[in-house]
Amino acid sequence: MTRNAFKYCPMCCTELTTRNENGVARPTCPKCGFVHYRNPSPAAGAVIFDNGRILLVRRAHEPYVGKWTIPAGFMEWTESPEETTVREILEETNLKIGLDGLFHVYSGDDDPRTRAVLILYFATCTGGSLRAGDDAAEARWFSESDLPADDEIAFESHRLALRKLRTEYPERFKT
Numbered sequence: 001m002t003r004n005a006f007k008y009c010p011m012c013c014t015e016l017t018t019r020n021e022n023g024v025a026r027p028t029c030p031k032c033g034f035v036h037y038r039n040p041s042p043a044a045g046a047v048i049f050d051n052g053r054i055l056l057v058r059r060a061h062e063p064y065v066g067k068w069t070i071p072a073g074f075m076e077w078t079e080s081p082e083e084t085t086v087r088e089i090l091e092e093t094n095l096k097i098g099l100d101g102l103f104h105v106y107s108g109d110d111d112p113r114t115r116a117v118l119i120l121y122f123a124t125c126t127g128g129s130l131r132a133g134d135d136a137a138e139a140r141w142f143s144e145s146d147l148p149a150d151d152e153i154a155f156e157s158h159r160l161a162l163r164k165l166r167t168e169y170p171e172r173f174k175t
């Protein structure tokens with residue numbers, strides 16, 4: 001696996017060597033001592049229901065361009081997951097939301113850019129009018145009966161989240 005793998009030291013440009021640390025191979029700089037701790041990337045998003053329908057967005061970019069997801073995005077360096085969620089939903093759907101608590105956390109290994117950790121909150125729309133933007137080509141509400149098929153949904157974590165919502169929170173899909 002080579003995702004997020006440095007070949008050269010990002011601090012001093014020396015070719016990295018591999019050092020074994022407690023059974024984990026760590027790319028390490030023989031010159032300045034930099035150690036590359038390769039960690040998953042956290043992302044956050046919101047499960048938003050309105051009148052029995054859930055809000056999904058269609059991806060405007062690769063990977064999985066054209067597939068649907070629960071609105072979410074990667075955390076910026078300075079953000080809390082809650083701040084990421086509010087920002088991403090505004091960017092992708094033009095809706096303002098209030099968070100209602102944690103739904104679930106997923107670990108994902110089907111993003112070619114990185115391993116991801118997806119933090120999903122329940123949220124309620126508090127303002128704005130639905131309009132797709134930023135990484136979303138389209139944003140719309142889905143009732144349970146017209147949810148996209150699994151092969152139209154990007155990322156296993158989003159498929160699992162929708163399955164969990166349907167089986168454990170069926171009342172959310174009722175009008």
Ligand SMILES: [Zn+2]
Nearest residue numbers: 009012029032
């Ligand atoms: Zn270095």
